[in-house]
Amino acid sequence: MIDFRYHLVSIVAIFLALAVGIVLGTTLLQDPAIDLARRTSDELTNTNNGLRSDLDALRGREAGNDAFITSTTPEMVAGALTGQRVLLVETPGSSTTVREAVQQVLTQSGAEISGRVTLTEKFLDPKGTGVIDGLVSQLKPANMAFPTTATAWDRTAALLASALVTNDQTQAGTPNPATADVVGAFETGGLLSTDDEPDKRATLAVMFAPEKPYEGENAEVQAGALVSMANGLDAAGSGALIAGASVTAAVPGDPISAVRDDSDIAKRVSTVDTADMPMGRAVIVYSLREQLGGRAGQYGIGKGAASHMPAVPSATPSPTTQSGS
CATH class of the missing domain: 3.40.50 (Rossmann fold)
Known part of the structure; x- marks a missing residue:
């Protein structure tokens, strides 16, 4: 006949097994999970830093190009x-x-x-x-x-x-x-x-x-x-x-x-x-x-643009007298 003591021992054993499983599971999985999360975070950080560097470089190139074009525009369009x-x-x-x-x-x-x-x-x-x-x-x-x-x-x-x-x-x-x-x-x-x-x-x-x-x-x-x-x-x-x-x-x-x-x-x-x-x-x-x-x-650069610019003119055209263009 199963008495109260048997039930008590069974319940304690179950909870003890659960506790041991949690401890073992946490111990076994903790390091791999943390390592994976850390590696993923490091990779994302490196990628983000790389993209920021690329963006800064592109901005620098654009600023340089704009400064050059601005300074030479008077000569480019003169007359x-x-x-x-x-x-x-x-x-x-x-x-x-x-x-x-x-x-x-x-x-x-x-x-x-x-x-x-x-x-x-x-x-x-x-x-x-x-x-x-x-x-x-x-x-x-x-x-x-x-x-x-x-x-x-x-x-x-x-x-x-x-x-x-x-x-x-x-x-x-x-x-x-x-x-x-x-x-x-x-x-x-x-x-x-x-x-x-x-x-x-x-x-x-x-x-x-x-x-x-x-x-x-x-x-x-x-x-x-x-x-x-x-x-x-x-x-x-x-x-x-x-x-x-x-x-x-x-x-x-x-x-x-x-x-x-x-x-x-x-x-x-x-x-x-x-x-x-x-x-x-x-x-x-x-x-x-x-x-x-x-x-x-x-x-231009948007949808439907045929090219960045027309052919650079080489001579001054004669004023047209025709209607429209």
Whole structure:
């Protein structure tokens, strides 16, 4: 007969066995587990340190390259755009710092800045297309006609471009008498603002893309409005491009991506997605020069870029008198 003492001894034996097993298991596994964790930690630390060193080296190389390009840019672009007038177009969300840096390089190239036009958020508001269409109908010259497929922004771009740029070198620097009141009317309507005298027409135009692509349900429409504006400036002048910084992937709200995705417009309007880098500012000058020769290109490091830069010019092109580029 099993008595209480037997149960007590059995229970004590069970707990003793468990205790011995835990002690033995801990003792046997402790060193290998700790060693493995330590080796893994050391490997991760070494990898991280290596990556940091590589990053520091790359940053140092980039800083050196940027410093060299910045110091040699005046020589690289000297005389490239002599005799040309350039209109600067800022957009909602574009970088003033980038615009100022590009403006400096354009001046170093011999170009004259005709003025600056800053488009407002109201200009890009899809709900306001009726307003801009009304202004176009009211202000356009009688002989100005639009394609039946033209959108409100296409028509607006054509009208504004006729007041801001020209492809006739002899008319550069003079207002267009047929559209003398256009810029003022759009400014009064809160659709844009101006600096200097952009109505004294330029021959070339640089539009600055927003630092970050537009987001939300209207993003694609807003980017498309900027593309229409750039396309209109190109058609009325001797060339136009959109400059900005590269994005990791093509997105609906990025006007540079929108140009590159439209094979027809990409044949006329150039893009440079390295405007935030010293290299890109020189590329903008070369791209405008290429536009004067009737060609366009997509340059930079982002999606859709054909190459880093156009062929370096070797001679000053003759001013074109043809419409657009």
